[in-house]
Amino acid sequence: MSDSKQEIFREYLLSQGLKSTSQREIILAEFLRCDEHPSTEELYLRVRKKNPQVGYATVHRTLKLFAECGIASVRNFGDGTTRYESVSGDEHHDHLVCQSCGLIIEFEDDRIEKLQDKVAGQHNFKVVDHRLELYGLCEKCQ
């Protein structure tokens, strides 16, 4: 349970017969360093600053690996780009998205989750995942 993201990733690579490379280490380190929700492009630029030789395609492929092994989840907030978010354990959170400045606030509310399950049950629907996003204006932008 105390497995770090690095360990989880390394074990995943091993279990799939994939190889550890310096690029993958670098990309993971940089991904964990930023606590935002980077797109492939954004993470690529950040990685590039320190390691100009890492290519966009590698960042893209590595982010997909992160999602596969569960240390990242895929998000998109309607701006047309896919974003990756670092996942901590099995906790789930939703988002407040400011349409003016792009600020993203995370929140969690058990009561909402419970009501969601209730609604799904009414439709005999088995929920695997969900997303809840509130769009509007943050404190500063109002």
Next chain:
Amino acid sequence: MSDSKQEIFREYLLSQGLKSTSQREIILAEFLRCDEHPSTEELYLRVRKKNPQVGYATVHRTLKLFAECGIASVRNFGDGTTRYESVSGDEHHDHLVCQSCGLIIEFEDDRIEKLQDKVAGQHNFKVVDHRLELYGLCEKCQ
């Protein structure tokens, strides 16, 4: 309050100095006829069956107009394509999306909405819009 979508659209065009064209009428009629959540491509194909001379670009531009004047809202359910949904008055609904067969069930729950407002309030956030989607398996696909 009894304005039909057609009327709302026509008034919007007028107010913006835009013109009424047969294509726009056709596209709106077809859009209202389908109670799904068509993508540009899908609506284009449907329109095309009856009116082969209507172009993809026009469907695309017209759907954007629908969104602008409020008779449609933009959605995307993570499959990479943008979908447009007919909006009835100011009622809001959320979605259950089946990841197996693509079925989309709409639902509405006031209690969830109220909790959302509460959470937003706690962050001094002014909510303009929101989206809630539950992904999983529908009754048939389980």
Next chain:
DNA sequence: AGTATTTTTGAAAACGATTTTCATTCTTAG
């Protein structure tokens, strides 16, 4: 160690959806 096997890499090309361009056609106001 050295060699073989397999995966990974990065640049560039391919891709799919969306958006724009531009010459022509259509609407509407005068």
Next chain:
DNA sequence: CTAAGAATGAAAATCGTTTTCAAAAATACT
């Protein structure tokens, strides 16, 4: 009816994402 402006559709451009492919790197096997 005419002139001015907007809309159209086909094709091209664009944007983010994904794939291709030859070269490089990592692991497995003597």
